[in-house]
Amino acid sequence: MGLAEAIRYSLEAGGKRVRPILCLLAAESLGAPAEAALSGALALEYIHTYSLIHDDLPAMDDDDLRRGKPTCHVAFGEAQAILAGDGLQAEAFAVLASDALVPAERRLHAIALLAEASGWKGMVGGQSMDLEGEALASYGLDHLKTIHRLKTGALLRASLEIGAVLGGATPPQRWALREAGSALGLAFQIQDDILDATSDEATLGKRAGKDAEKGKITYPALLGLDGARQALAEATETALWHLQSLPKPASLEAWARYLATRTA
């Protein structure tokens, strides 16, 4: 079936798997086995992949290259790409709902977090504001932060919080992971902006310089490149500060540091 192929194509195109790794390491940071958060990790990658497929569509960001390969609609046509994204979203909730190894209340909590983070009050809402903003003459740092907090931040924060819930966090632990997730989400977006401004297509696996081309406001554009790098370092330190209270934070801390120095 063409649809299953299109879904597999996009899921297997690679990528850094940032969200599932953060989810698994969040559970591990509590002393739980990483496997406790496996369905959450899958669900997060399904949601992220569906959002990339839809974002790349001609009516949205109109990108033809993703993770070094033709985007889903280039390979399978627009209709199948829309449906592949729709099917991936449903599958994210299916995999969480049917994870019989996780207590029912935790599964429901994770589903609620994922739906809110990915929906109109989160990721989808941020993407909508971003597209509307392109029509505006300009917008400032506050507006930029709001869009990023929703568009990419909400799902990154949810990655840690879902890992926390599935790993059986106490309320203070869940709070620490949620706050760390907020800071990591900001750091991730600043680094994305820096890479878009300073890297090239071969390294990124997607087009570089898109933001400047579209006249988008970015952290380097608002703060200068040095200012953006300083903001990145501060956000990463904030995340690390929140993680230090957890029982086993070493792997998650290493990942937070890696994200700030990544080159793609």
Next chain:
Amino acid sequence: MGLAEAIRYSLEAGGKRVRPILCLLAAESLGAPAEAALSGALALEYIHTYSLIHDDLPAMDDDDLRRGKPTCHVAFGEAQAILAGDGLQAEAFAVLASDALVPAERRLHAIALLAEASGWKGMVGGQSMDLEGEALASYGLDHLKTIHRLKTGALLRASLEIGAVLGGATPPQRWALREAGSALGLAFQIQDDILDATSDEATLGKRAGKDAEKGKITYPALLGLDGARQALAEATETALWHLQSLPKPASLEAWARYLATRTA
């Protein structure tokens, strides 16, 4: 925000509310209060509405009229329409996950049913096959039935089954409602095909005669108009037969009969 407006526009465009009504009446047929299935009813209408928004897109069925009004992408642009559909899908799972009046296990069961019925093995898969089939020279009755069982049948069947689960059905009751849902799904599709072939745009609130125009195979085309009407009556009788074993089936039976005689 443009996105919230686009979502509200499509939700409030009217429509027959077939799926939420079937869900509520399924719970009622067990002697449960209809309110027990309220979050399921909302979730089903959210999923149905998102699927209409995406189906109407230029890359899909390319329709500009729905429920007598301009379709979502005509009113708000393609990008916001794609996102409105995406946001509605997430909200469907959010509303089910957070319904604190329903026991956790029932909520999870309903979420799993909804995700499967609407995903790549259900509604989305059927739509994908249907679009691929338009490229084929022709296909027969078996293929048509498979597409409809997935594209429209899966969600209609799930409407009754989710109502059953939220209403606390015993396994035989759930089975009876599931089987009734299968038969009603078939009846609904046959009637849709008959209306498309025999009605007009003013009555339907959407374009009529689309199937013939696109060279789609339909029940009237395969069985003749009389044959299609007979198949509709048989499917409705099958549904009614399954419902008679339930404690309070009267309202649901009346709805099954109404669906077979509807004019829009």
